[in-house]
Amino acid sequence: MTAPxxxxxETARLWAIRVADVDFSDWDxxxxxxxxxxxxxxxxxxxxxxxxxxxxxxxxxxxPLAEPAAAPRPSRRRFLWLGAGGAIAAALAVTxxxxxxAPDPSAPYTIATEPGARRTIELADGSRIELNGDTRITLxxxxxRFASLDRGEAxxxxxxxxxxxxxxxxxxxxxxxxxxxxxxxRSARTTRVQVAEGKVIYNPDLDKLALDxxxxxxxxxxxxxxxxxxxxxxxxxxxxTLVYAGAxxxxxxxxxxxxxxxxxxxxxxxxxxxxxxxxxxGDGEPSATLARIAPLLGVVPAPxxxxxxxxxxxxxxx
Amino acid sequence: xxxxPTTGLEAILLDNRARLVRFLAARGAGDHAxxxxxxxxxxxxxxxxxxxxxxxxxxxxxxxxxMRDRHRADQARARREQDWQESDGAPAPPPSGERVLxxxxxxxxxxxxxxxxxxxxxxxxxxxxxxxxxxxxxxxxLGVSLSTxxxxxxxxxxxxxxxxxxxxxx
Numbered sequence: 001m002t003a004p005x006x007x008x009x010e011t012a013r014l015w016a017i018r019v020a021d022v023d024f025s026d027w028d029x030x031x032x033x034x035x036x037x038x039x040x041x042x043x044x045x046x047x048x049x050x051x052x053x054x055x056x057x058x059x060x061x062x063x064p065l066a067e068p069a070a071a072p073r074p075s076r077r078r079f080l081w082l083g084a085g086g087a088i089a090a091a092l093a094v095t096x097x098x099x100x101x102a103p104d105p106s107a108p109y110t111i112a113t114e115p116g117a118r119r120t121i122e123l124a125d126g127s128r129i130e131l132n133g134d135t136r137i138t139l140x141x142x143x144x145r146f147a148s149l150d151r152g153e154a155x156x157x158x159x160x161x162x163x164x165x166x167x168x169x170x171x172x173x174x175x176x177x178x179x180x181x182x183x184x185x186r187s188a189r190t191t192r193v194q195v196a197e198g199k200v201i202y203n204p205d206l207d208k209l210a211l212d213x214x215x216x217x218x219x220x221x222x223x224x225x226x227x228x229x230x231x232x233x234x235x236x237x238x239x240x241t242l243v244y245a246g247a248x249x250x251x252x253x254x255x256x257x258x259x260x261x262x263x264x265x266x267x268x269x270x271x272x273x274x275x276x277x278x279x280x281x282g283d284g285e286p287s288a289t290l291a292r293i294a295p296l297l298g299v300v301p302a303p304x305x306x307x308x309x310x311x312x313x314x315x316x317x318x
Numbered sequence: 319x320x321x322x323p324t325t326g327l328e329a330i331l332l333d334n335r336a337r338l339v340r341f342l343a344a345r346g347a348g349d350h351a352x353x354x355x356x357x358x359x360x361x362x363x364x365x366x367x368x369x370x371x372x373x374x375x376x377x378x379x380x381x382x383x384x385m386r387d388r389h390r391a392d393q394a395r396a397r398r399e400q401d402w403q404e405s406d407g408a409p410a411p412p413p414s415g416e417r418v419l420x421x422x423x424x425x426x427x428x429x430x431x432x433x434x435x436x437x438x439x440x441x442x443x444x445x446x447x448x449x450x451x452x453x454x455x456x457x458x459x460l461g462v463s464l465s466t467x468x469x470x471x472x473x474x475x476x477x478x479x480x481x482x483x484x485x486x487x488x
Contacts, residue, residue: 018468022452023454025375027378031340040344049393058428
């Protein structure tokens with residue numbers, strides 16, 4: 001299986017283009033070329049495969065979100081539609097104040113925050129997304145009612161539109177707003193959704209789970225847990241207040257790392273330990289804040305790298 | 319099936335047996351060309367009778383499609399066997415949200431490649447692939463020769479091949 005020479009590859013490519021045409025009729029000429037060398041048939045198949053793969057690049061991308069009803073699908077008009085996306089993108093760019101020297105339709109873009117930093121994004125439709133520290137979110141200019149939370153935590157204040165629901169993807173999970181403010185956190189192993197106002201539908205195509213105000217949803221590798229909390233406590237990180245009811249220390253330490261802006265690990269032995277209570281972070285130095293709240297959590301912080309590791313007070317840690 | 323009366327297309331198929339078998343053999347069927355011809359005959363005989371404007375082109379096209387189907391089936395089988403061998407420790411596919419964004423990003427890059435081809439080649443490819451026009455129709459439309467259209471498509475597919483090689487390397 002040696003690769004065909006450049007010349008053979010290009011000849012095969014030309015035949016693949018000719019044969020693919022609806023009006024192609026030179027079948028005997030094609031047969032003569034194929035019969036001239038057994039390598040020609042393989043080169044032709046390779047070219048036809050490559051062209052099929054290239055054609056597939058222009059298939060409409062899969063869309064997990066409800067497209068606007070007016071979006072024309074016929075292929076002849078697709079580029080016009082992308083053009084319209086450009087207009088929306090331009091409007092969005094102005095709102096976001098992004099550096100958009102070369103606005104390009106249908107391009108996803110990401111916004112990320114450093115650990116310890118926060119940022120608010122105003123969307124063109126009046127929706128607002130508040131990003132916690134160490135958070136990355138992907139938006140798409142061609143789909144202004146879509147966001148993907150890649151990592152970290154964000155509070156969504158969504159302007160509701162029954163005909164065009166706002167969709168948030170969190171990994172494979174899909175959240176659809178039904179008139180809403182809600183908080184979403186994603187870490188390597190955990191996704192957490194907390195609804196402050198209105199209603200969110202979790203995976204409308206699969207689970208069809210309606211979460212109303214005060215509902216919490218915790219998705220972990222070993223299962224999904226539904227819970228409740230006071231709606232006013234949701235998104236407390238925005239004011240430096242973290243409220244928990246039976247959260248694992250792994251979750252708490254990840255929240256602390258985002259808010260304090262330093263890496264905070266937790267010793268495996270106590271990672272699953274649960275915490276219920278309120279942590280007030282304040283504006284002090286991260287080290288002072290952590291020293292103050294560690295007794296509440298029942299842990300001892302030990303320096304590790306640029307941050308800390310939370311350890312059990314009952315045993316000496318390396 | 320042999321008892322059924324032969325239709326017009328079947329008759330043409332049987333009359334041109336040698337020509338089609340030669341094509342199938344050269345096209346990659348080799349010693350199995352007669353078997354593939356038989357498969358082709360069963361396909362054609364199983365179809366309801368209907369008028370065909372260019373019967374020979376139609377039969378060659380059917381033979382070509384059959385060979386492409388066989389090729390794709392071979393590839394799918396090879397891929398399954400390879401997946402089976404490599405299934406340990408294979409990276410999980412990206413989450414669907416990222417897949418969507420990746421597909422959009424790739425579409426955007428493919429669009430940029432077309433734009434980079436220059437105005438005429440860009441227009442030729444879009445009419446051919448996006449609008450589904452025939453090559454002769456595109457040539458007439460743009461006032462160029464059929465050979466120019468072929469060369470523009472060749473250039474476009476070559477550039478898209480290079481883009482896909484980049485994607486594969488990512």
